Amino acid sequence: MTEHESIRELLALAAAGALDEGEQRMLDKHLASCAACSAELDAWRGLAVSLKRLPTPQAPPMLVERTRSRVALEMAAVGERRKSQWVMAFLVLFSWTVTLVTWPIVRLLTGGLLSWLDLGFNQTWFGLAGYTALGWLTAGVAGAVLALRRRREGRLA
């Protein structure tokens, strides 16, 4: 491929402003002595200008309005979901804290009764497991009630 041919390959990209420094230097040097390439580059530039000047199709105002209200609703829903996640995380933390903090009190109050059953070493762990399960069962029921309520609200919206 001659220099002229390889430069011709660059002309379209030159019009698109897509040459690197080395290619641009090579092109400039060649153009100084080649009228044919200069003319062809002008034609490519004309095409580039025509593309830049294409009329911009306008987004219909109704579309923009419709999109605005739908996205605003979606954003509100996303915000609500995020809030629910935080509430859920807080509840989990709270449940564990309450369970662990109140367990010694429960042990103290029920110690007499449990020691009468004489469950030995395991009684502490049985008691704690039962107490925790009770706490989580309550939380699970509360969560299910909340989910049902939300689904009903979603249907009504």
Added chain:
Amino acid sequence: MMGQVAVLSWEGGVGLDSDVARLRRGDPQALEVLLSRYQHRLYRYLLRLVREPALAEDLFQQTWLRVAERIRRYDPSRNFDAWLFSVARNLAIDHLRRYRPESLDEPVAGDPSGETKQSRLAAEGPTALDRLLEQERAGLVATTLADLPVMYREILSLRFEEEMKLEEIAGVLDIPLSTVKTRLRRGLDGMKRKIELRSRSDWGLA
């Protein structure tokens, strides 16, 4: 003058950054501003990709819904234009892939316009193109652009209409810079050949 332009563009960038940050915090006012800012550009890009106004409208809405859903995952160090257009593009390409896979077919290498060698030879010569461009037949340019395969329509639109840098285009299309250049050159080449061909037939030279 240059200083003024620089200040204006800096303010524009800062304004955009703060609007995007507000949108990430869920501020509906920011959505309003960004929608107004990008409405015509985004619609134009989608229209160039899918060519049907009804479908472009549907994708326009889906794009903003996706933006609302994923804005927290957006990396603020990235260019917002490129991120927004890549969201739109992914939705459009998914749609085309699902419902019109034939429209995504890559043309034969070196022949992006899909023309025969004979028709290309018939279109050789700069005079027809010069005559056409001198008269600025924008309608024909638009029609010709719409006739190109989607991969060339999108790259020409991003470069010349959106005036994106090559690196930004590479980000939107998720392709290497060298492929951006190749597609750009082939796209322009396809445009030129089609214009020359049409111009010849318009002038009774075919």
